[in-house]
Each structure stands twice: as C-alpha cells, then as structure tokens.
C-alpha cells in the first residue's frame with residue numbers, strides 16, 4: 128500500500144516535464160492526431176474503428192471488461208481512502224499503536240522501564256500493512272479472478288499468493304526502514320521533518336529505481352539476455368539502434384518470461400545508469416511478427432533515448448517535495464482537529480503515520496489524472512519515435528505500427544473506443560484505437576511532411 132502510494136506520488140509532477148520538453152508538436156503529427164480524434168468521434172462508444180476492430184466475440188468481451196475495469200478502479204480508489212478513515216475513526220489505528228507501544232516496552236535488568244523503538248515501529252508497521260493487505264484483498268482477488276476468466280492471466284492461485292507474500296515482505300523491509308527514519312526525523316525536527324523526509328523519500332526512490340532490475344524484478348519474473356535465445360532479432364534491433372545513433376548495446380536487451388503468468392504483450396524500459404535496460408516480454412515475440420516486434424522495440428528505445436526515466440525521477444522528486452510539505456500541514460491540522468477522537472495525541476505518535484498515509488492517498492488520487500496525462504504525452508512521443516525509427520527497415524511503417532497496436536489491444540481485450548473520461552482519468556497510455564489510427568495516418572516521409580526525431584533522408 129505504502130509503496131504503491133509513493134509510486135503514484137512520484138508521478139505527481141511529471142506534467143511540467145512535458146510543458147517544457149514535449150509540448151512541441153509538428154504539423155504532420157498534429158494532422159495525424161486530428162485524423163485519429165475524428166475516427167474515434169465517428170465511431171460508436173466502445174465500438175469498432177476502421178483502424179482497430181475486434182471480432183464480435185472479442186468485442187463483447189472487451190466491452191464487458193471495460194465495465195469491470197471501471198468498477199474495479201472506482202472501488203479500489205474510494206475504498207483505499209475510506210479504509211484509512213474508518214481505521215482511524217473506529218480506533219483501530221489507536222489499538223495498533225497501543226499494541227506496538229506495549230510490545231516495545233519492558234523492564235530492564237535493573238528494574239527500570241526500557242523501550243525499544245525498533246520493536247514499536249516494526250510492530251506498528253506490520254499491523255498497519257497487514258490491515259491494508261487484508262482490506263484490499265477482496266478487490267485484488269476479484270481482479271485476478273476476472274483476469275483468469277478472460278484468459279489474460281494464466282497464473283495459478285498459489286503463485287499469485289506467493290507474489291503477494293513477496294510484495295508484502297518487501298514492503299515490510301523497505302517501508303519499515305522508512306518509517307523508522309521518518310519518526311526519528313519527526314522527533315528530531317518537529318517543524319522541518321517534511322524537508323528531511325522528502326530527502327529520505329527521494330533517496331529511497333533513486334535507490335529503488337536503480338536496484339529494482341537487479342534485486343526486485345527477478346523475484347517475480349525470469350529474465351535472460353535477448354541475445355541468448357534470439358540473436359537474429361538482436362541483429363535487427365541493432366539496426367534500429369544504429370539508425371537513431373543510440374547507445375543500447377545487446378547486453379542491455381532482456382527477454383522476460385511473461386508467458387508463465389500472462390497472455391498479454393508488453394515491453395518496457397527500466398533502471399537508470401548502469402542498470403538501464405530494455406525488456407521485451409516473450410509473449411510479444413510469440414504473438415507479434417518480427418516487424419511488429421521491431422516497432423515495439425522502436426517505441427521502447429524512444430523512452431530510452433528521450434530520457435523518460437530520468438525525467439520521471441526528477442519530477443517525481445519534485446512531486447515528493449510538494450507531497451511531504453502538504454502531508455506535514457495535513458497531519459498537523461488533522462491531529463489538532465480529530466486527534467482526541469482518534470487517540471493520536473501528536474505527530475510523534477506512531478498512529479500519525481496513518482494520518483500521513485491518508486494525506487498521501489488523497490494527494491495521489493487528485494494527482495492521478497495529472498500523472499496519467501503526462502504519461503500519455505510520453506507514450507505518444509515514444510509512438511512517434513518508434514514509427515520513425517523503423518522507417519527504411521520495414522516495408523510499411525504505418526501499417527506495421529497500426530498492426531502492432533491491433534495485436535497488443537486484441538490480446539488485452541482493449542475496447543477500440545473507450546469512454547473518453549476514463550481514458551483521461553485512468554489511461555497511462557492513449558487508447559489503443561487512438562494509437563492505431565494515429566499510426567495509420569502518420570507518414571512523416573510523405574511529400575511536404577516533416578519527421579520529428581529523425582532527419583529526412
């Protein structure tokens with residue numbers, strides 16, 4: 128719960144990155160975007176598009192799944208906020224704090240009382256995290272059940288619960304360390320802890336992004352160098368790399384064995400500095416043609432070359448600053464107003480952590496559309512980059528990109544024309560139909576058109 132909320136907060140101020148970095152839109156790009164918007168406007172809600180259509184059977188599944196996804200999203204968001212308010216209001220947080228304080232207080236050999244903050248802090252954090260896990264369980268179970276029914280997930284329940292257990296342990300280890308550090312700062316600097324807390328949170332974020340490809344990701348999936356099993360593909364990917372004057376050596380291309388758990392296609396860029404890499408799911412290689420895989424890789428190399436990870440980290444850190452400052456103000460206000468009722472007398476009380484998490488939850492809910500808007504801008508930039516990068520390497524870049532989106536969407540049962548408000552509020556990527564229509568219309572090498580990232584040859 129904590130890690131997810133911090134991750135959402137990290138996206139808080141991605142937007143300014145695009146205000147300065149990606150706002151520029153070429154006239155060719157604008158025209159293709161207008162074409163896509165018109166195509167979606169002319170089609171029925173959730174219905175087929177000329178550039179991305181599903182069979183009647185798949186369309187029905189996609190439409191139903193869209194309702195399920197909306198329901199799960201709303202339930203998850205509202206329940207996430209409500210459970211914290213209820214835990215505070217019904218005294219559960221006060222009870223956890225009592226248990227933690229008792230567990231960490233005893234008598235020393237000389238008969239004097241002795242307190243262990245480590246025992247207190249970890250006891251509180253374990254109880255708090257466990258409560259969140261159990262309260263979130265109905266929505267998580269339902270979501271995974273639906274994914275299995277629709278064949279999006281092929282993961283057995285044992286493995287699924289195993290993954291949940293691993294996430295829980297990771298949260299206890301890193302979240303526990305963070306709460307210990309945070310409360311030491313709160314006791315030491317009652318008025319400026321938010322500033323030091325922000326610095327600590329940012330350090331955790333940096334270490335997390337750098338280390339996760341090495342230590343976190345392999346706990347959940349198997350990875351191997353792409354070169355090992357697909358040397359011929361690496362040779363073709365290197366053509367894309369050479370074309371863009373990029374520096375992505377084969378050692379930084381990995382294959383993830385996603386097929387053990389899911390049937391959907393994906394690829395992503397992760398890590399930074401020495402851990403920076405492109406990861407392609409094996410499902411993408413199994414279901415996409417080599418040309419489509421080339422485009423998917425071109426899109427990912429766009430994220431890599433356009434420094435989307437470093438930008439995300441930079442503005443995530445700025446978002447943390449705002450979040451910690453507002454969190455500090457919220458904790459002060461809420462304890463003054465409700466502290467007596469919640470039995471949380473001060474910000475130094477372990478229970479204040481739940482109040483801070485409530486502030487972070489509120490902020491990340493408000494920030495979700497802002498973060499998603501900037502994410503979509505990045506994804507669109509990577510789409511443009513990918514399509515330009517495969518020019519000259521495949522017979523028809525527009526059709527290759529359109530077909531790649533179709534196969535991506537079809538395997539996830541993405542509806543061709545989803546509700547625009549849901550796309551705006553929850554979409555980390557533009558709707559797949561919009562991307563397919565854009566790809567169809569975007570030809571920067573046509574007479575009079577201009578490419579965005581590559582010189583015209």
Ligand SMILES: [Zn+2]
Pocket residue numbers: 426427430506509
């Ligand atoms: Zn992307």
